[in-house]
Amino acid sequence: MKRWLRQRVDAVYEEVLSREISGAPTHVAVIQDGNRRYARRKGDDATDGHREGAQTTERVLEWCQDIGVEELTLYAFSTENFDRPDEENQALFDLLCEKLREFADADRVHENEVRIRVIGEVERLPERVRDAVDYAERRTRGYDRFVLNIALAYGGRSQLLEAVQGVASDVETGTLEPDAIDVETIEDRLYDQPVRDVDLIIRTGGDERTSNFLPWHANGNEAAVFFCTPYWPEFSKTDFLRGIRTYEHREESWRRTRARRAIALLGAVSDPELVEAKSIVERFRDSLPTAEQPDPDDLEGVDGGQVEELDSSGQAAD
Template sequence: MNRWLHQRVDAVYERLLSREIDGAPTHVAVIQDGNRRYARRQGGDASEGHRAGAETTERVLEWCQDIGVEELTLYAFSTENFERPDEENEALFDLLCEKLREFADADRVHDNEVCIRAIGETELLPERVQEVVDYAERRTRDYDRFVLNIALAYGGRSRLLEATRAVASEVEAGELEPDEIDVETIERQLYDRPVRDVDLIIRTGGDERTSNFLPWHANGNEAAVFFCTPYWPEFSKTDFLRGIRTYEHRAESWRRTRARRALALLGALGETELPEARSVVDRFRDSLPTSERPVEGELSMAEDVDGEPVAD
């Protein structure tokens, strides 16, 4: 009875969250933590946890497409994971080969035009994994409706270090001037094809850290972060929607802060900046509590008919 009641409550909560979702992040990145702990709790070995987690991964991809997410990045295997027991990694590599090939051939991937890409130092992976990665990328290379990035042999700091070294080499070779280095220069060196800025990071398993995951695209974009306790195989649609709601609240907070700053600065800004500040307030007026919203037209009262500020 208790289990039945819990399922009913969860279903109702899921529907409620679905109705509350007003917009979707463009790029969601997921740290799939807890597969091994889930397996131990079930009395199985790590490979069983990873296999159960692979089923969750397929569901999350569907949920992302349902609400309009355009890019999903999964932290599947970090450079630190090479330190785990060989038998555990070999089983995981076998599972990766199986699922990647299966996914690359799936009708739903081609019907939905999903582009599969691997990011990370894939040359460090066993040859059989490299081959299936190449197969999946080749089969979906021309698609652009949805992007699925799989982080394999990935380390955020090492990726930035390699990009920095590549830029330094271009400067040393006289191919690039130091004052020409900009954001796009670094991003060209990070990955073969562009990766969107991350809007939301989700981490399962209870740990509250982002583990060096996509630092350039997430930290630079001040991505929202959602930590939750379920192990990855237990991650539900309700958990997913709670993560999306965290992103929405983060975006609302950002808009509200922009509006408040603009209001606070209006009186102190010079005449040339006033129109821009008024524009910010007008854009984000609805993000403010009703009691803080300026009256419609109030911000333009200090302007004459030609749009120029009237001297006090």
């Protein structure tokens, strides 16, 4: 297909996808895969691929803000990446220093009140990278409209292990009772600042795996996952919107499943369970195909005050 025709088709498809999207996930996490393979395909050095990938990162940040995403996490450097050739890593570290400082000084970052945070074993990074991390975090610390997390020297399993070890140590010293351990106990030990549950993971480059990325916040929230074949430097807005559509379809499927289960409960239980089932049906009734939607008259007979109370407390939707 001729280049101009390909561009025209992509533009039309992007417009169609934009019209189809009605909402946005709160937190998107991206595994930026394929920079090196992209560079090799072009006959360039790996550093050239990383530099072009950094331009994609800036575009994705803008796309997220355009549709209402509130938090973006980028998997920039894993703990396994330390095993790559030192020359390649040193060039990547130089690029990270450059981009962290550039982002921290960018007018659009301050105009949009973007807070930059780095998650991972930062102490393992070279001093120049640690200094750039500190600079970016200090420059944007007061913002909260949008959060940009950059995962550097990151390994999800090691993060969880460290958190569990901290809990075990506190139990052993008597500063924490076993019965007091809950979700917040682990989350407080994972990062200095809270990280929202992940709604959507996007991975470029063709591999269909999540590579130990944010296991607590993604798996626990049953995040939608979108795998695509373009290498990260080639990742387009059309690809991004397809990922958002994947999230929306997953949310619609979840609502339909909840409504169908609640309808089944209406015929099998009574009293408190019946009240909750009716509440779920009423909340998610419109997500069902028309043929499956129950008649409102069939839902009569349960005290409306009880249902309203359940809705306001959120119990019925949990």
